[in-house]
Amino acid sequence: MSQTSTIARLTTRDADFDTRLETLLAWEGVSDQQVVARVDEIIAAIRQRGDAALVEYTNRFDRLSADDVEALTLTAGRLQAAFDGLPQEQRVALEHAAQRIRAYHERQKPSSWQYEEADGTVLGQKVTPIERVGIYVPGGKAAYPSSVLMNAIPADVAGVREIIMVVPTPDGVVNELVLAAAHLSGVERVFTVGGAQAIAALAYGTGSVPRVDKIVGPGNIYVATAKRAVFGQVGIDMIAGPSEILVVSDGGTDPEWLAMDLFSQAEHDEDAQAILVTWDAEHLEAVAQAIERLLPSMEREAIIRESLSRRGALILCEGREQAVALVDRIAPEHLELSVEAPEEMAQAVRHAGAIFMGRYTAEVLGDYCAGPNHVLPTSGTARFSSPLGVYDFQKRSSLIQCSPEGADVLGRTAAVLARGESLTAHARSAENRLKR
Structure with missing residues (x-):
């Protein structure tokens, strides 16, 4: 070489x-043990002391002096004001990008489906949006309005009921482009918190910050470590x-x-x-x-x-x-x-x-x-992973409805297999519905 x-x-x-x-x-x-230990400590504090711990960590790490979480909360009106206050060139560019991203992701929306078999049994799949999603957006020197668009718009298109955004504001510096992007993307509330404490707040709730069902968005090693730690309590997009x-x-x-x-x-x-x-x-x-x-x-x-x-x-x-x-x-x-x-x-x-x-x-x-999403699999994980999309903000439920005839046909098969596994109650449950 x-x-x-x-x-x-x-x-x-x-x-x-x-x-x-x-x-x-x-x-x-992989995080070193010192990072993991620090993150575990922060998560435990958020779980135990909720809002108080969140305010304490935010004041310490971001050099703020907030009295409560309300002081760290931005409403939809503030997001609208950020958008309205942008220079026209930025406003037009942001709208153009948002429109293209939304149009692309609209084409991804899956539909529920079902079919009926000859004996009247109905099988299918129901697609349902995730109820509440948390979007993490880096703050400080790294301010990425494009990250807001790419993470929040697919959630909005998917039909997520509530999109919560967290973004740190070190020294109180707020990025207006990031807030404007949130306005265009369907975000309803923003909390100006970051780091592992923000991830813990989204995963477990704090009183003021509602518990979400899934957390997406990039961050530093503390954010990534915290996402890994709360996975299972909530869904996450990936460890990028x-x-x-x-x-x-x-x-x-x-x-x-x-x-x-x-x-x-x-x-x-x-x-x-x-x-x-x-x-x-x-x-x-x-x-x-x-x-x-x-x-x-x-x-x-x-x-x-x-x-x-x-x-x-x-x-x-x-x-x-x-x-x-x-x-x-x-x-x-x-x-x-x-x-x-x-x-x-x-x-x-x-x-x-x-x-x-x-x-x-x-x-x-x-x-x-x-238009396509820029949240993509890294480090060789494209072998088994896909870009972030509408499907990441929806879940699927299987639908099964048996007719009397279907219950008889399926029940006989199920009973044989259940007895082969020595699960007698399974077998008898199926056999109760057999035609005599």
Whole structure:
């Protein structure tokens, strides 16, 4: 493996390629015992002392001086005011993104269904929205209105009765764009709390903060650890790892475009991962040079450089087929197919969170306004997980109604199987409804 000053280069012909790739992809987001212990302590305090503990932790960690949870509560009127007060350009952009995200997710809505068998037995499935959902939104320096739209709009489309949002406001700094996004997304109440204490409040309720049925949204290691700890008490979306992009290029895309696409993920944080795969050696070199040329002009140069040097790579493979095999092995969160005939290649891919097809489809469009959800499986979990969607805010109940004839037919089968399992009461329950 050779190395430019910024990003590693690998080739599939190297004897140690598999080992190098595995090392590059390795990510273990497990909290250390100190974090776990601290989170457990916070959760226990919230469960025992409710509002008082929530106010205490919020004042301490966010440097506030709230007297009660009411002082940390924002109503629908405040959210409306935030939206109305935005500069027109931001208001129009936010509305455009919200409209596209809503239109896409409306198409995801599943329907209840049932059918009747010849003997009158009815079978089916009832789809019901989750009743109350909590949305966690990062605050402080990391303010993401797009995260509000992507988490809350699918819940609203699903028919969730009440959407509660929590967002920390360190030093009392409130982000108006985040509140405006909440207004457009169906959020009814916002609590300006964060961290593990906010997750515990949503999971167990505090008196003022209502207990929810599911918690979604990104956060730091304390938030992720708390979500893991309360899972089972409530549902959660996922434990997300760092952001990732895998770009596959056939050599026909401007190298500077691709360098910037890699930067767009690397600038998230030092653990983010940006990888390019190509079978054109000259093109790979051109992208490497573009990276070096453009990097000094980036506002977050230090973060990008660290991310690319630690977890980035330019990989030379032997053709399209091997590129697809690498995609499935990596199972990336974001996949850009910057190639001719991207639809054909997309059909061959089995594992990817979101697939961006063609030279003009930058991944960043999916982050904000294309329509599909940007909450995606990371760290190889696209092998078995899907993007966040309307279906994550609904549950399904099975419907069974037997006619007398159906009860006789099914009862005989059930009784035989029940007695085979030595469950006599099961068998007799079925046999009570048999025709004599």
